[in-house]
Amino acid sequence: ETGVTQSPTHLIKTRGQQVTLRCSSQSGHNTVSWYQQALGQGPQFIFQYYREEENGRGNFPPRFSGLQFPNYSSELNVNALELDDSALYLCASSLSSNYGYTFGSGTRLTVV
């Protein structure tokens, strides 16, 4: 079975720009969630999608938005980038929360 794949692996953007990060879920997983991991810290929950509907959101502003597609792949969009948005963005998929989440290798975003 394929795992969770994220693209791109690295990205450099300028403050004020917009960015789209992509994630392909593990085969058979219907739930996808996104996390932001700042350097030296634990991941922070951004939001989660279940069967194309957002069913949970962390403490992030509305300029962080997302989509889940019928094949359960997902996008994270961030508008009006700020320097503090520089982080590793992790996508995770699951069949159910108790089963555990499978993480991708992440996208390293640098905002300059």
Place this chain on the structure above:
Amino acid sequence: GNSVTQMEGPVTLSEEAFLTINCTYTATGYPSLFWYVQYPGEGLQLLLKATKADDKGSNKGFEATYRKETTSFHLEKGSVQVSDSAVYFCALVDNAGNMLTFGGGTRLMVKP
């Protein structure tokens, strides 16, 4: 809200030493508990999990027991190897099952 507290690192051990990384949590109800490991430049890998009180999760020589009376899920390994050097994250999912809450991570360095 939910929270996870881990002992701060780095933890530096010699090969074959005994490892304990402390983890305590605050959550309503009966959360599921996880340990994830992150190797340099990579995403998170699920190491082990426990879904109810007194459960013991184990994998690759690591183990942790879900202690509801002390709200703890300490990670242990009897004999560490250099290849165990990584950052370890304790995490929980509450009854709503919508998000993982992570601790801040503990860096383990194992010297030959």
